[in-house]
Amino acid sequence: MSYAHKVEGLATLFQGLDGVEGAVSATGAPLEIPLAAIEEDENQPRMRFSEAELDELAASIVARGVRQAITVTPKGEGGRHRILYGARRFRAAQRAGLSTIPAVIREPSPDDAYDQMIENIQREGLTSAEIAAFVSCRIVLGEAQADIARRLGKAPAFVALHAAVAHMPELLRSKIDSAPIRGLYDLYQAWRSQPKPVLAFCESREGFTRAEVTTFLTSLKDASAPQVDPVSRVEFFEVPLPPVEERVPSASARGKRHQPGEVRSTGAPSVNGVDAVVRVGQREGRLLLDRQADRGPDHARIRYDDGTIAEVLLSDLHLAALRDRRSA
Known part of the structure; x- marks a missing residue:
């Protein structure tokens, strides 16, 4: 048989x-x-x-x-x-x-959502709005942009561009199907410092090309306005953390000679030796007060335990604890 x-x-x-x-x-x-x-x-x-x-x-x-x-x-x-x-x-x-x-x-x-996304991206059929919605959903679920990029097999800039859509004003978001994603991102960066002319530009047309955006942003530059470079690299809202400590073989600024192997702290600043521990969703991190967040005064810079730094809306922060560095 x-x-x-x-x-x-x-x-x-x-x-x-x-x-x-x-x-x-x-x-x-x-x-x-x-x-x-x-x-x-x-x-x-x-x-x-x-x-x-x-x-x-x-x-x-x-x-x-x-x-x-x-x-x-x-x-x-x-x-x-x-x-x-x-x-x-x-x-x-x-x-x-x-x-x-x-x-x-x-x-x-659990990988089905990513497999579906990869399949559609490879077919070059998904719109920028659909990709942005997917990226936003994964971020809400607690995934880091770097992990999303790795699992999609795309460059981090690809994810960063689409992640920014969730933070854009409604008028910019409404243009996502009639403008290139990078042009939209450049307008968003300019809107953060010069909202009125950017919104006027968007209201005056149904859609626009990247070249039109570049020409418009160039016209905004003058001696008193913040410089907006339309071809600058993508701003990443999660960046690798610099080393917390570094070995210093030379003398310090006060003239004291460090012994071999001695460690000097270059960690984030604290207030009077106290670290503010904040909670964002299910994650905890330290509040960084060394400078203002790039995303504006309504955001704060947070260092998470895994070494990444994120910029988060102040309204999303919850103070968890105040810890004395000297007792840590």
């Missing part, structure tokens, strides 16, 4: 058993699952679908069928599968008039 006949024979053992459903069929092919038993993931990163592209894909499905199976979760409490990958194919199959679609069933994973 051939291997194929043996596998098919094993499949008959499950015939007639209600509620038994495998990830694939006995021959290794995806299962044909009714479209009515499948629902979309409301948290998927893609929020907009091109009607023209869906029509084209539906026509292809009518002619050739669904060539690549979608991936779904096992049935949930409502008795339906949730789509992990393949929302476009699912919608196009509905338009093509299919009643079932080939699908592979597997348990959901």
